[in-house]
Amino acid sequence: MRIRLAVGLAVGMALPAMMVAQKPAGKNAASGPLDAHIVSALKDVSPARVKASIEKLASFGTRNTLSSNDPEMPKQGRGVVAAREWLKSEYERYGAACGGCLEVQYDQFTQAPGRRVPQPTDLANVYAIQRGTDPEGAKHIYLVTGHHDSMPTSPTDPKSNAPGANDDASGTAVSLECARVLSKHKFPQTIIYLTVAGEEQGLLGSAHFAQMAKEKGWQIDGVLNNDIVGGVKTPGQDASIVRVFSEGVPVAASEEQIRMLRNIGGESDSASRQLARYVRETAKKYMSKGDFGPKLVFRRDRYLRGGDHTSFNEQGFAAVRFTEYREDYTHQHQDVRTENGIEYGDLPKFVDFDYVANVARLNAATLASLASAPAPPVNVTLVTEKLENDTTITWDPSPDGRATGYEVVWRPTTAAEWENVETVGDVHIAVLKRSKDNVFFGVRAVDKQGHRSLPVIPMPKMRQAAAPAAPSAPQEKK
Structure with a gap:
């Protein structure tokens, strides 16, 4: 069989200088033309919707994972169970609006006692699948996620208020908003809109979901994890930048694969690093005004911190993390209080909803571009x-x-x-x-x-x- 070359010759023939234009x-x-469907979806992203989602999630008082052990809390409209039921109803509402295009499910399991989990605890991830329209393309999956649980100062305190507006109602709102605007359009490849539980207990929900996906043989080609994307209004914050973290040498790589990467100098060419670059290129294409875009950070995550993208990395999936440019630690993992004139607590009033909407647009543009591509x-x-x-x-x-x-x-x-x-x-x-x-x-x-x-x-x-x-x-x- 004759194999076509880029220069239009068959293998085995003498090769002249390249004839393909550089x-x-x-x-x-x-480069390439803008997709009208993607442009339409980005215009549909609403800061008001983002605000409503974050305020609703904060209204559950606490979404601490351990609150699922108290059967009285959902009756009071408090706790993680009430929050996940609302999330499921939102995905179902979006699915009804698109004629049933979303398959909404729980990934529910019991977590055994361990670090930050003093007793067997019920956890449930919430997700919606928008299946691709192409029979072969639908096997390829792109996923957006945030974690819907929260914590006060103590991760094992299920009673105290932990509104978790920025960490991580903001990322959860991104997943919801992507589902709302993209479910109005069709894509050849599959998109999953996910919110996970148990992040503050040690990435428990994402670890369970990623392992399930691996065991089921899902072809997840890219994961966008949004965690702390609220653009907190603090000195030094840059409202035009969201950080995108990506691993270099894959944590799931074999010794032979690592040896190969070292031999070729490919330590910065993991699948996750390619995904991060794709986010950057998508921003240049669809966020054309240049007033918002990603800052690529070539490490897996920040110092002393971790995120749900790591769970997917550990199963061999490409995954990146979106996080605001400058964090305010008085509004993360804190009991709600005022002390020495400083207001502590992760409250909605400290979130920039326009900023979160921009993060949602960048996620939606990336998801739609990937799911539209071969x-x-x-x-x-x-x-x-x-x-x-x-x-x-x-x-x-x-x-x-x-x-x-x-x-x-x-x-x-x-x-x-x-x-x-x-x-x-x-x-x-x-x-x-x-x-x-x-x-x-x-x-x-x-x-x-x-x-x-x-x-x-x-x-x-x-x-x-x-x-x-x-x-x-x-x-x-x-």
């Missing part, structure tokens, strides 16, 4: 069988069959983001007049509307070691 993308490798190419390989200054990359086609072409992106080894893109067409091999020693490459799929998949880093196909020569037969004595 298309530098400057600082934005996410699946990424597979078996992407950097051919390294001989010494040469050209670079040859091969790949197998996007598995959902919707790609109409492919692009190769690259950046200098010292650059944080993709800086250049070359369109190579509907081919499965590209020969580039650029040395693989000097840059990092990625390959992504493109459909006829210009939607682009996550890029995949090519792994080297190393030269096979020569087999040792067979020992010569002993000579017969004469």
Whole structure:
């Protein structure tokens, strides 16, 4: 079979200089037309809706995970059980508005006693599945989440008020708002809108959900975790920036995979790091005024803190964390009180609802862009069988069959983001007049509307070691 090359030749023929035009993308490798459905969804995001969601969640008094052990609290409209019932009803309301496009469920389980859990405790994650319209594309899943539990000063205090407006009603509101605006549109790939329990007890809800997804064989290609995205009104806060954290060397990588990453210098090219870059490129495309965007932070999380994206990382899924630029610790994990003239407590009045709405827009744009794109190419390989200054990359086609072409992106080894893109067409091999020693490459799929998949880093196909020569037969004595 003849394999088409990026230069339009068959393998085995002499290769002239590249005939494909090189298309530098400057600082934005996410070129292409705007999607009218995505633009419409972003306009639909409402700060007033965000405000209503956060205030409603705070109204439950406390959403401490351990409050589920008190059967009287839901009757009083207090506690995590009442909160999760309301969340489920909201997802169901959005589902009814879109003609039943959302499958709303609990992921419910009993957590055994352990750190921050003094007795067996009922936990329930709440999630809504918007299945993709393409039979093959629907197997690929993108997920947005926040945690709906809260805590006062003590994580094992289920009685004291813990409004948790910023931590993390704000992230929960992002998941709700994404579900509300995106469920009005259809996407080839699947989106899951999730809120998890037990984060303050040690990422318990997300760990259970991620493990369930792994055991069921779900193909989750990206997780957007929103935790503390309230844009607290504190000195030094920058309302134009949300931080996006991503792991470098994957926590779930095998020793062999880690060794390979070190050999190629790929410590900053994990799937999670590619997802973070995609968020950045999406912001450049859809948040065009430049008054709001992500600041990429190349570490898994902040010092002394953790988040639910880590649970997905540990199961081998790409996941990133959104967090406001500057945090105010007097309004996190604090009993509600005034002390020495300082007001403590995570109250709604300290949240910037316009800021949260911008975070929701960025999440929605990223989810919609990913869910509209073809699946990424597979078996992407950097051919390294001989010494040469050209670079040859091969790949197998996007598995959902919707790609109409492919692009190769690259950046200098010292650059944080993709800086250049070359369109190579509907081919499965590209020969580039650029040395693989000097840059990092990625390959992504493109459909006829210009939607682009996550890029995949090519792994080297190393030269096979020569087999040792067979020992010569002993000579017969004469």
